[in-house]
Amino acid sequence: MEIINGNLKSFKERRFPEKICFKPIGVIHSPFKSLKGIPIQPTMSKTSGMIEIFAEYQDGLKDLEGFSYIYCLYVFDMVKLPVPLLSKPFLQNELKGVFSIRTPFRPNPIGLSLLEISEINKNVIKVNNIDVLDKTPVLDIKPYVPQFDFRETDKIGWLKNKIRDKIS
Amino acid sequence: MEIINGNLKSFKERRFPEKICFKPIGVIHSPFKSLKGIPIQPTMSKTSGMIEIFAEYQDGLKDLEGFSYIYCLYVFDMVKLPVPLLSKPFLQNELKGVFSIRTPFRPNPIGLSLLEISEINKNVIKVNNIDVLDKTPVLDIKPYVPQFDFRETDKIGWLKNKIRDKIS
Numbered sequence: 001m002e003i004i005n006g007n008l009k010s011f012k013e014r015r016f017p018e019k020i021c022f023k024p025i026g027v028i029h030s031p032f033k034s035l036k037g038i039p040i041q042p043t044m045s046k047t048s049g050m051i052e053i054f055a056e057y058q059d060g061l062k063d064l065e066g067f068s069y070i071y072c073l074y075v076f077d078m079v080k081l082p083v084p085l086l087s088k089p090f091l092q093n094e095l096k097g098v099f100s101i102r103t104p105f106r107p108n109p110i111g112l113s114l115l116e117i118s119e120i121n122k123n124v125i126k127v128n129n130i131d132v133l134d135k136t137p138v139l140d141i142k143p144y145v146p147q148f149d150f151r152e153t154d155k156i157g158w159l160k161n162k163i164r165d166k167i168s
Numbered sequence: 169m170e171i172i173n174g175n176l177k178s179f180k181e182r183r184f185p186e187k188i189c190f191k192p193i194g195v196i197h198s199p200f201k202s203l204k205g206i207p208i209q210p211t212m213s214k215t216s217g218m219i220e221i222f223a224e225y226q227d228g229l230k231d232l233e234g235f236s237y238i239y240c241l242y243v244f245d246m247v248k249l250p251v252p253l254l255s256k257p258f259l260q261n262e263l264k265g266v267f268s269i270r271t272p273f274r275p276n277p278i279g280l281s282l283l284e285i286s287e288i289n290k291n292v293i294k295v296n297n298i299d300v301l302d303k304t305p306v307l308d309i310k311p312y313v314p315q316f317d318f319r320e321t322d323k324i325g326w327l328k329n330k331i332r333d334k335i336s
Contacts, residue, residue: 006255006273007248008203017305020243021189022276035176041316053267057275059253062265066325070267073241073278075188080175085227087174097230099221099238099309102316105174107225108190108307110241112280114317137185139276141267143324147331148209148270149282150318156311157234163315 024137025060026053026123028074030130035078039131040090041102042113049130051115051138058123061141065120069144070127075137076109083107089158096158111136114144192305193228194221194291196242198298203246207299208258209270210281217298219283219306226291229309233288237312238295243305244277251275257326264326279304282312 030049032038039045051072053061064070083105086095090103098106115127125141154160198217200206207213219240221229232238251273254263258271266274283295293309322328 006251006271008246009248011202014246014303016195016303017192017243017245019189019191020245020305020307021187022278023187024185025275027184034179043316057253057267060266060275061268062254062263063268063326064265066323066328067268068321068323069319071280073276073280075185077185077188078176078182080177083174085225086230095230097232098228099225100229100231100235100311102310102313103174106308107193107228108241110190110278110308112239112241112310114319116319135182135184137188139188140274140278142270142280143268143327144319144321145270145324145327145331146319146321147324147327148211151237151282151284151312151314153236153312153314155234155236156313156315158231159311159313159315160234163313 022139024139025057026051026138028132028134028136028138030132030134033134035133038133042115042129042131045129045131047130048118049127051125051127053123055123061120061123064143067117067143069114069116071142071144072113072115072138073140074111074132075139076104076111077137078133079104079109100157190307192307193225194219194306196300196302196304196306198300198302201302203301206301210283210297210299213297213299215298216286217295219293219295221291223291229288232311235285235311237282237284239310239312240281240283240306241308242279242300243307244272244279245305246301247272247277268325
């Protein structure tokens with residue numbers, strides 16, 4: 001969090017927010033028009049899709065074509081709140097805490113997908129491995145940088161020996 | 169996005185949202201009480217901090233202690249909107265598109281930090297490498313799983329040859 005240069009609130013104005021609102025910056029276009037058959041993770045997808053960034057934000061895409069991968073943050077907008085705090089992960093039969101699983105049914109249903117850039121044309125990012133429902137609202141795009149974003153670990157909790165490599 | 173089982177809206181009700189609101193699920197406690205000296209990335213931090221998950225969400229932390237790392241999603245709540253779509257990344261002098269840099273000054277100022285779990289006590293996650301301002305509102309916690317979250321690439325755009333390993 002590097003935050004010194006820029007337009008900031010003062011600490012005097014700072015109040016812990018009861019709620020925080022965001023405006024979508026774009027929309028995902030994917031072949032997944034219904035909820036069946038959507039891959040569980042981008043690593044399990046070989047399906048192309050597009051992230052349309054709304055024209056007013058297009059300038060923010062400058063320099064992004066130099067990166068292989070992006071984090072795309074989006075909203076699981078089909079999820080009804082509230083959600084249970086314990087739920088069953090995909091293909092598992094035991095209840096897990098919602099913050100230890102990657103289910104869309106989260107108290108704040110924000111999705112995080114690590115997607116490979118295929119090409120960028122004007123305000124559209126074409127990606128190679130989409131795992132998101134068509135017409136999903138996009139909140140943010142960040143470049144993926146292994147030097148910041150990779151940690152080596154085999155401590156992956158209940159997922160140990162449960163990860164399928166199969167493309168679903 | 170695995171979304172079949174759970175409480176869902178119908179496609180008939182689905183409207184593209186003008187804005188989306190979230191309630192913080194917790195708050196970050198860190199030694200960084202002002203905006204000076206906050207590390208640029210968790211990889212550049214050796215400072216411990218705590219994520220307090222509000223009591224009503226505590227059950228969601230079940231099973232998380234089995235993981236080494238978490239993604240913490242939070243709000244850069246000191247940032248005033250709107251932000252410029254081109255801005256200068258840390259220690260650089262050229263304007264870059266906001267979606268190709270990791271600045272807090274984003275159209276939707278959502279932060280993503282990959283943090284190492286030190287211990288979990290009740291509703292508090294102690295982490296080893298905090299890079300976030302004290303009293304920052306937390307939106308979500310997800311387990312980090314290298315099999316889902318690592319991509320090998322040296323295509324890191326304008327950051328090529330510019331990454332400092334130094335702890336700041």
